Amino acid sequence: MIQLDQASRTFQVGDQQVLALREVSLSIAAGEYIAIMGPSGSGKSTLLNLLGLLDRPSGGRYSLDGRDVTGLNEAESARVRRDKIGFVFQFFHLVPRLDAAANVALPLVLAGIAPAERKQRVAQLLADVGLSERADHLPSQLSGGQLQRVAIARAMSMHPALLLADEPTGNLDRATGREVMGVLEGLNQRGATLIVITHDQEIGARARRRIGMEDGRVISDTAT
């Protein structure tokens, strides 16, 4: 599903070049569950942003679902993000003024789906993450675990094939983190490709494949 060929990414900071990713090559099949681990600043988020088309490689190629997406223009990559990729973030990133249902509905709104159908799908999505009763709650009225579950429901609203989570439990206590990981793993079991960045060895152990990173390079890639 994912084919990354010697992808690199450099950032210009002042007059210095920061090599965040150094010629990383990766091949990921549909339905995999992968944990990306490594010290802070090793390029994990940079890699995930490239995979999620939020960023482009400075060099190398990326093909997704057999299609070369390296040179897609802004509108085309927005479309791919909308239809194929779901994001879950460490800091949830819910829109504070929108209630849970409206937050979940955002990707559907962006995709131009009619309100009636939206309503139906949002109800189902919230039920899937066990938050049906919280549909009209604002983010400020929800706990961390609930916020992340709303965010997961939102990420899944367009039924994406690829689920990218950047430290999804980084802001949660261990028990809540486990709960959230349970929801994500459930989605993986139903077919979604799941890639999780984590510092948590326990989560790393649960993933079926672990990619270790250091200094912009993949230093280990083990499957169980």
Place this chain on the structure above:
Amino acid sequence: MRLADTFALAWGTLAQQPRRTALIGLAMSIGVGAVVVLTALGEGARGYVLEQFASIGTNLIIVIPGRAETTGAAPGVLSGETTRDLTLEDADAVARIAWVAAVAPLNVGAAQITRGSLGREAVLLGSTAPLLSIRHMHLGLGHFLPPGPSDQATPVCVLGDKIRAELFGNANPLGGWVRIGDRRFRVIGTLAAQGQQMGFNTDEAVVIPVAAAQQLFNTPSLFRILIEARGRAAVPRVKAETLALLKLRHEGEEDVTVITQDAVLATFDRILTALTLAVGGIAAISLGVAGVLIMNVMLVSVAQRRAEIGLLKALGASAHNVRALFLVEAGLIATLGAAGGVALGLAASFVLGRVYPQLPIVPPLWAVAAAVATAILAGLLFAWLPARRAARLDAALSLTRR
């Protein structure tokens, strides 16, 4: 993304910050209101002047003795040039021109008018029966000058309302006698009170037959010939024919000046319209100021909402979607502000109309439309830069807390 959803999202952001929204809206309102009320005033002044012109007669052509060689010089007082007088015969000849509805010769002078021991100075108008309709005068009591040959010096007069009141008080003036200069005149009618019109007050005038006035002032000449054309379209034609006829009658000498009310009116109209446009334009500058305010607030807003913009992009919003969101936001504020401004302007115009009842103060539709369009356009134009900045935000960077 559906248009309705774009509007709903943008409106949600505005409703989230009611004070901010209200303040920008107010700035827009003041600009639009200023344009509306100032153009209303300008149009009011224009309407007032046009009304005044209409009140002295429509389709009016005025013949003045003497040739205006350079614009600005008063006709008839040109030195070194002998000008032939305008005569009653000239007026009668003009009356026979096609498309002429009516002609009134006119002599004007000051004279003492007395009745018994009461007396006062009055403006004496020597003319003929058509004067009443040509000059849009209104009769109070009795009759106006009798129709008939213009050279008959019948000793009758028609009194302006103020003269009537001063000489006769509450008594019936009809059939009474007054003395003007060394002659006696019988009062056959009075003019209705009309007040000042274009600087002339018929209330203080006395109208007598033109032949009598010529005898009183001991002159064979006329001060003016007033001509009313049959309709607006006939005015240029009558003017040309009058000029040609009088040239012929004056041995080939073009020694009269013919002015049309239309020409004077058009000049005033142009000047006053320009004035209205000028004040409206100056007021419209405040819309630009409101636009700059929108830009400033939107720039701050883009900076504050970086994470939200990044999120929308991650969820599949294109740069186009993001730009549309911010432009719609600005457009909504501007539209609200413009609506408020129109209400403000209409209210102010209404109040002004009450304070100056003689001015027909109504905001012109074109000005209202232009002000609203300018406000919305300014809002969108000044929001362009912030919207573009939002659309170009690096999604990955916006989402990380750096």
